[in-house]
Amino acid sequence: MTRVRTVRTPEGSRLEVSNVLSVPATDAWEAIVDTTLWPEWSPVVLGVEATDRRIRTGTTGRVRLPGVWVPFRITSCADRRWTWRVTEIPAAGHRVDDLGDDRCRIAFELPLHQAGYAPISLRSLENLEAILEDGKPAVR
Structure with a gap:
């Protein structure tokens, strides 16, 4: 079940884009914090260079977007939620909610200007659903 709604986050109002998956929350969390997997699920991240393979608060690096490398910094990473700044601009937050029974919700929290x-x-x-539920490679 995919949904889009406005939510209140620690960073203020955000547009939340989310989907419920039939996988354990721990599996989903590992997929979104492992920088080597970002190009597998993000259609715009073509490469990643980071100080940490598994992000944490303070991880820095750069992501390759179509035509350009841009710097990033992880501003928070706790309780299955992480936020970052890309080119020093607040970017999407990422969150995994454990729904029990090997189900979870992955949510991206977009600043309203994005x-x-x-x-x-x-x-x-x-x-992410194709990778985690079906084991299929991502489609670009």
Whole structure:
């Protein structure tokens, strides 16, 4: 079940794009904090160089987007939720909610000024679902 709604986060109002998956929350969390997997599920991240393979608060690096490398910094990473700044601009938060019975919700929290990124977030969620539930490679 995919949904898009406005939510209140520690960073203020955000547009939340989420999907419920039939996988344990721990599996989903590992997929979104492992920088080597980002290009597998994100349709715009083509490469990653990071100080840590598994992100934590303070991890820095750069991501390759179509045509350009841009710097990032993880600003928080706790309780199955992480946030970051890309080129020093607040970017999407990422969260995994444990729903029990090997089900979870993956949510991307978009700053309202980045609402146009919602279709990319939806594709990312579809890719994560294919990887985690079906074991299939991501579709770009």
